Amino acid sequence: MAAAGGVRAGPAPAPAKRLKVAVVGGGLVGALEAVFLARRGHLVDLYEYRDDVRRTPHLNRGRTINLTLSHRGRAALRAAGLEAAVMARGLPVRGRLVHARDGTRARSLYHPDGQQCIYSVNRKNLNELLLTAAEELPNVRLHFNHKLVSADLDSGRLTFQTPLCPEGVSHSAALVVGADGAHSRVRAAMLRRPGFDFRQSNIEHAYLELRIPPNPDGSSALEPVDFLHVWPRGSFMLMALPNGDASWTVTLFAPDERLRRLCAEPVLAVRLFQTHLDDALHLIGAPALERDFAAGRPSLLLGVKCNPYHVEGKAIIIGDAAHAMVPFYGQGMNAGFEDCLLLDRLMNHYGDDLQSALAEFSLVRNPDAEAICDLAMYNYTEMRELVAKKSYHFRKKLDGMLYNFLPNLWVPLYPSVAFTSQGYRWCLENKQWQDKILQLFAITSISTIIIILGLTVLWIWNFISNEDLSDL
Numbered sequence: 001m002a003a004a005g006g007v008r009a010g011p012a013p014a015p016a017k018r019l020k021v022a023v024v025g026g027g028l029v030g031a032l033e034a035v036f037l038a039r040r041g042h043l044v045d046l047y048e049y050r051d052d053v054r055r056t057p058h059l060n061r062g063r064t065i066n067l068t069l070s071h072r073g074r075a076a077l078r079a080a081g082l083e084a085a086v087m088a089r090g091l092p093v094r095g096r097l098v099h100a101r102d103g104t105r106a107r108s109l110y111h112p113d114g115q116q117c118i119y120s121v122n123r124k125n126l127n128e129l130l131l132t133a134a135e136e137l138p139n140v141r142l143h144f145n146h147k148l149v150s151a152d153l154d155s156g157r158l159t160f161q162t163p164l165c166p167e168g169v170s171h172s173a174a175l176v177v178g179a180d181g182a183h184s185r186v187r188a189a190m191l192r193r194p195g196f197d198f199r200q201s202n203i204e205h206a207y208l209e210l211r212i213p214p215n216p217d218g219s220s221a222l223e224p225v226d227f228l229h230v231w232p233r234g235s236f237m238l239m240a241l242p243n244g245d246a247s248w249t250v251t252l253f254a255p256d257e258r259l260r261r262l263c264a265e266p267v268l269a270v271r272l273f274q275t276h277l278d279d280a281l282h283l284i285g286a287p288a289l290e291r292d293f294a295a296g297r298p299s300l301l302l303g304v305k306c307n308p309y310h311v312e313g314k315a316i317i318i319g320d321a322a323h324a325m326v327p328f329y330g331q332g333m334n335a336g337f338e339d340c341l342l343l344d345r346l347m348n349h350y351g352d353d354l355q356s357a358l359a360e361f362s363l364v365r366n367p368d369a370e371a372i373c374d375l376a377m378y379n380y381t382e383m384r385e386l387v388a389k390k391s392y393h394f395r396k397k398l399d400g401m402l403y404n405f406l407p408n409l410w411v412p413l414y415p416s417v418a419f420t421s422q423g424y425r426w427c428l429e430n431k432q433w434q435d436k437i438l439q440l441f442a443i444t445s446i447s448t449i450i451i452i453l454g455l456t457v458l459w460i461w462n463f464i465s466n467e468d469l470s471d472l
């Protein structure tokens with residue numbers, strides 16, 4: 001089988017009963033899931049609302065935040081035979097470079113021994129690569145400009161609006177996979193079912209994308225290039241991730257109202273940068289900054305938790321459709337890819353018993369998905385506030401020392417999330433356990449110091465009293 005762009009999915013597992021599967025959503029997760037399902041021998045129809053991203057020059061503004069690929073995403077891509085092709089396009093990111101208000105810079109590595117890193121990948125390139133890999137498989141058909149408008153998950157009947165058929169065209173499938181993102185229509189069809197739990201949280205912060213262009217000689221204007229740069233400013237933060245062409249995708253996260261005001265009056269944005277982000281302003285350039293704010297529209301952030309993810313053996317939601325999270329941990333894509341891998345393993349385990357495979361997926365995945373949604377929110381506080389504090393760097397050093405001394409017992413939070421396949425729930429509970437140990441250690445140390453000081457005072461007092469008595 002020839003592969004366009006050097007992209008080819010790996011060898012397929014033993015085929016089970018051949019099913020007609022509809023994957024709704026041709027984003028990152030939907031495209032990878034189509035590859036996994038097709039490799040099992042199923043007949044896959046992938047329906048995507050938008051036009052083929054490979055034929056559109058740019059993603060819509062505000063949809064280009066660079067993604068960071070880490071261990072979990074890589075494990076899924078490896079299982080699909082696509083890891084090498086994706087990694088060839090990834091840029092290593094070893095840690096955070098924190099830009100303080102006073103212009104000083106501090107490095108903090110993601111892994112205590114500096115050996116492991118995450119990878120900055122371009123969303124459009126990755127989506128193109130995955131769609132091509134899916135299209136290369138003979139049992140996958142891609143349907144663009146197909147917007148799911150209604151779904152009957154009991155019968156597998158799906159209705160799509162298309163440019164040729166705005167009144168709607170129907171398709172049916174034995175299995176429906178909803179990979180249609182945070183505002184999923186497949187999930188909307190599950191809402192009406194008894195026992196379906198759904199919670200959506202809209203956070204007051206939004207983001208706006210900016211760009212640092214390369215130097216005129218084509219080199220990077222921001223160094224070092226293998227770090228995520230962050231300007232933590234308490235109520236807001238600026239972040240930059242590297243691109244392959246030596247430019248940087250810069251993202252300003254701030255309360256939505258504030259961002260809207262800045263877009264309405266871009267001179268205020270320049271003033272904000274002059275006061276709080278002067279070094280970044282030099283790199284972006286005041287005219288470009290004003291232009292970007294004038295043309296920009298802040299994108300909102302939301303989180304979604306729901307349960308269960310499946311309907312009998314007939315439908316399942318994965319990726320953002322099941323667990324949309326704020327982007328601050330850089331785990332949304334990794335968690336979505338890990339969904340595909342877990343589903344594939346469960347299908348291996350249960351064979352043709354799809355109902356058990358899907359039920360187990362909901363059971364196993366839900367606690368982990370909810371944990372990473374919570375951790376993603378926590379990482380925003382860490383990135384915009386905590387990284388600027390001495391206590392944060394002290395804790396990082398302590399974690400590093402303990403990790404070196406007890407590598408099997410003391411895995412700090414960030415490496416456990418980014419560089420292992422331990423369940424996200426385990427990572428969260430591990431951090432809580434470590435926090436308690438350190439608190440206990442701090443309390444014991446402070447108590448010991450107080451006791452020693454107290455005993456010293458008593459001893460001196462006793463000594464003085466003894467001298468007083470001898471004077472009598």
Ligand SMILES: NC(=O)C1=CN([C@@H]2O[C@H](COP(=O)(O)OP(=O)(O)OC[C@H]3O[C@@H](n4cnc5c(N)ncnc54)[C@H](OP(=O)(O)O)[C@@H]3O)[C@@H](O)[C@H]2O)C=CC1
Binds near residue numbers: 024048181318325333
């Ligand atoms: N700003 C960013 O860079 C974004 C990054 N991501 C990342 O990608 C990760 C994986 O996301 P994933 O789960 O694949 O979700 P995505 O949102 O990336 O993909 C879902 C796809 O389904 C399409 N879709 C939505 N509704 C319908 C419908 N009714 N009918 C047919 N297609 C539909 C979407 O189109 P449409 O785009 O029009 O909604 C989109 O192309 C996220 O966790 C996040 O990390 C995701 C979104 C934005």
Ligand SMILES: Nc1ccccc1C(=O)C[C@H](N)C(=O)O
Binds near residue numbers: 228330
């Ligand atoms: N891709 C992102 C998009 C938006 C916000 C953060 C990221 C990150 O990757 C953060 C990184 N994991 C960190 O903790 O430093």
